[in-house]
Amino acid sequence: MFDNLSEKLQRVFKNLRGEGKLTAANMESALREIRIALLEADVNFKVVKQLIENIRAKAMGEEVLAALSPSQQVIKIVNEELIKILGSHESKLRFANDPPSVFLIVGLQGSGKTTSAGKLARWLSRNGHSPMLVSVDVYRPAAREQLRVIAREVNQPIYEGAPEEKTPSELARSARRESANTGRDVLLVDTAGRLHIDDQLMVELQELKEQLHPAEILFVADAMTGQDAVKSADEFHKRLGITGVILTKMDGDARGGAALSIRHVTGQPLKFVGVGEKFDALEPFHPDRAANRILGMGDILSLIDKAAQEIDQKKAVEMQRKLLENDFTLEDFRDQLRQIRKLGPLGSLLDMMPKVGMLKDLKDVKVDEKEIGRVVAIIDSMTPRERDNHMIINGSRRRRIARGSGTSVQDVNQLLKQYSQARKMMKSLSGGFLGKKLGKMKLPPGFPFGDMPR
Numbered sequence: 001m002f003d004n005l006s007e008k009l010q011r012v013f014k015n016l017r018g019e020g021k022l023t024a025a026n027m028e029s030a031l032r033e034i035r036i037a038l039l040e041a042d043v044n045f046k047v048v049k050q051l052i053e054n055i056r057a058k059a060m061g062e063e064v065l066a067a068l069s070p071s072q073q074v075i076k077i078v079n080e081e082l083i084k085i086l087g088s089h090e091s092k093l094r095f096a097n098d099p100p101s102v103f104l105i106v107g108l109q110g111s112g113k114t115t116s117a118g119k120l121a122r123w124l125s126r127n128g129h130s131p132m133l134v135s136v137d138v139y140r141p142a143a144r145e146q147l148r149v150i151a152r153e154v155n156q157p158i159y160e161g162a163p164e165e166k167t168p169s170e171l172a173r174s175a176r177r178e179s180a181n182t183g184r185d186v187l188l189v190d191t192a193g194r195l196h197i198d199d200q201l202m203v204e205l206q207e208l209k210e211q212l213h214p215a216e217i218l219f220v221a222d223a224m225t226g227q228d229a230v231k232s233a234d235e236f237h238k239r240l241g242i243t244g245v246i247l248t249k250m251d252g253d254a255r256g257g258a259a260l261s262i263r264h265v266t267g268q269p270l271k272f273v274g275v276g277e278k279f280d281a282l283e284p285f286h287p288d289r290a291a292n293r294i295l296g297m298g299d300i301l302s303l304i305d306k307a308a309q310e311i312d313q314k315k316a317v318e319m320q321r322k323l324l325e326n327d328f329t330l331e332d333f334r335d336q337l338r339q340i341r342k343l344g345p346l347g348s349l350l351d352m353m354p355k356v357g358m359l360k361d362l363k364d365v366k367v368d369e370k371e372i373g374r375v376v377a378i379i380d381s382m383t384p385r386e387r388d389n390h391m392i393i394n395g396s397r398r399r400r401i402a403r404g405s406g407t408s409v410q411d412v413n414q415l416l417k418q419y420s421q422a423r424k425m426m427k428s429l430s431g432g433f434l435g436k437k438l439g440k441m442k443l444p445p446g447f448p449f450g451d452m453p454r
């Protein structure tokens with residue numbers, strides 16, 4: 001969802017890489033590029049203005065660390081400011097002291113209210129709550145039928161209403177009573193939407209608010225509509241007072257501008273993002289993770305945290321030096337693979353890697369742990385001299401190694417090919433901005449062989 005913005009920002013950082021020092025002049029040109037990148041991602045212009053001012057002030061201020069290179073300084077500052085604009089910390093749902101907590105789900109037609117109500121019911125039920133659903137769309141029987149079907153799919157109870165309950169507030173109050181009587185602790189109220197904000201809709205929602213004292217009024221916004229989503233969130237907030245936003249359809253080709261703007265413009269936090277049509281496609285929103293994704297760093301920081309716990313630090317530093325100097329033998333390669341195995345399932349490590357920029361092409365590559373075992377066995381069967389210099393491994397040596405490790409000559413050939421590719425990749429990475437950044441960041445020795453091409 002942030003791929004485009006991400007790529008553009010990486011280009012800015014790359015351009016700064018050649019600069020020896022951060023100066024007013026090179027900073028201004030970087031800021032100009034960052035500004036354009038943000039505007040092209042459809043970020044609200046007020047938000048862009050604020051961000052650029054904050055970044056400039058910080059870059060020129062005292063907070064600049066002499067130990068970092070210009071591009072690292074700017075990455076650090078942009079990261080901090082993005083997090084700030086996105087909301088600093090995760091905004092959890094609020095619950096009433098006295099259950100059931102009522103959550104009003106509001107928004108324009110087609111934004112994803114009914115779907116999100118179902119997703120939220122599922123999410124709540126998996127996070128220690130027992131929700132009940134109700135649709136108060138008295139104008140469209142089809143809308144209520146849609147929620148009924150969804151409730152069945154997510155396996156959560158729905159209040160269906162009695163024939164004499166004709167208004168939204170009658171329905172909602174009965175549903176609340178039913179929730180209390182059946183021990184449900186959250187009532188999710190799916191409200192009617194309109195194509196445009198109109199007075200009748202607002203009056204109806206205000207009435208629901210007065211009667212139900214909802215713990216949350218969640219505005220559902222369609223990320224694909226970009227700044228329009230931000231504008232209507234703002235309007236709903238002014239007229240109704242929302243407490244949070246669910247941004248849907250973030251799986252589509254939304255440019256991400258809405259996500260970056262909504263908090264600043266409305267003052268209300270993004271609480272969840274919808275990332276697909278299925279009912280498990282709802283994620284709590286984490287500003288820091290989103291900022292990392294925007295910068296194209298994946299969750300590198302958490303990857304490093306994880307690795308740091310598992311790995312001998314001294315060895316890591318040494319390995320890092322070797323990686324950066326490209327003085328990396330088959331023996332080191334074997335050590336790397338052993339460390340990778342220590343880190344546990346490779347899949348989860350791969351998920352944390354950046355998916356854009358230089359590593360983009362590798363995103364579909366999978367590594368199989370059994371294969372690592374075989375590779376380690378092959379290297380074990382080599383002599384120290386062979387491990388030190390793979391160039392001497394000719395045909396007869398390959399045959400001997402294959403016999404010794406219980407593999408085939410093809411396996412040995414394949415390993416040597418992978419090793420050369422890995423070296424080549426290392427070279428381009430360590431020369432690239434990512435390599436420099438990682439060089440300073442104590443990168444885990446497993447990196448980047450989790451992405452080793454097969």
Ligand SMILES: Nc1nc2c(ncn2[C@@H]2O[C@H](COP(=O)(O)OP(=O)(O)O)[C@@H](O)[C@H]2O)c(=O)[nH]1
Nearest residue numbers: 109110111112113114115248249274275276277
């Ligand atoms: N791809 C995608 N589609 C979504 C998401 N949320 C909702 N939709 C789709 O958007 C359309 C409208 O959703 P609906 O819940 O009926 O909107 P409502 O009119 O606000 O209740 C449906 O086709 C949903 O499947 C999402 O996060 N991702």
Ligand SMILES: [Mg+2]
Nearest residue numbers: 113114115143
């Ligand atoms: Mg609906």
